[in-house]
């Protein structure tokens with residue numbers, strides 16, 4: 001690991017997860033250092049399930065990142081200071097099918113010991129091993145207003161991943 005990061009216990013990072021995911025946003029990356037893709041996400045969560053620290057993410061099937069999330073055992077999550085908002089805007093409005101997000105944003109990549117992707121600019125990152133997936137089932141909405149989020153019937157696939165490593169910049 002590069003020298004400006006240290007491993008921490010996932011239960012020890014500071015800050016509120018609703019603020020971090022919902023309002024500061026995160027990048028989700030899947031793949032490995034040979035081939036990967038990243039996208040911005042503001043829906044998801046973290047918690048404790050099956051006696052493990054976990055993160056859960058929601059990816060619509062048309063995202064390029066979906067293909068990488070499907071094909072790989074791990075995904076990584078990355079949080080950024082406000083000064084990097086432009087990078088998150090870019091990665092949330094452009095597809096890796098059309099642009100090279102890494103070249104265009106200047107994100108600096110380094111690999112985890114498992115060959116998953118981290119970024120030097122991120123202050124907090126998690127490496128997650130997929131434990132479970134499912135697709136949002138339209139028949140299971142108990143509040144019909146929520147289904148308005150899916151005018152194209154592009155129901156998210158969600159993944160629950162065990163947080164196997166958490167690193168923080170110091």
Ligand SMILES: Cc1cc2nc3c(=O)[nH]c(=O)nc-3n(C[C@H](O)[C@H](O)[C@H](O)COP(=O)(O)O)c2cc1C
Pocket residue numbers: 025037038039040041042043044058059060062063064065066088089091092093094095096097
């Ligand atoms: C603030 C913000 C939050 C987003 N959250 C999600 C999300 O949680 N799930 C999702 O599937 N797409 C989300 N998106 C959309 C993807 O980031 C966007 O479609 C991106 O271009 C996909 O890139 P890709 O095709 O390279 O995977 C979000 C976009 C923005 C700007």
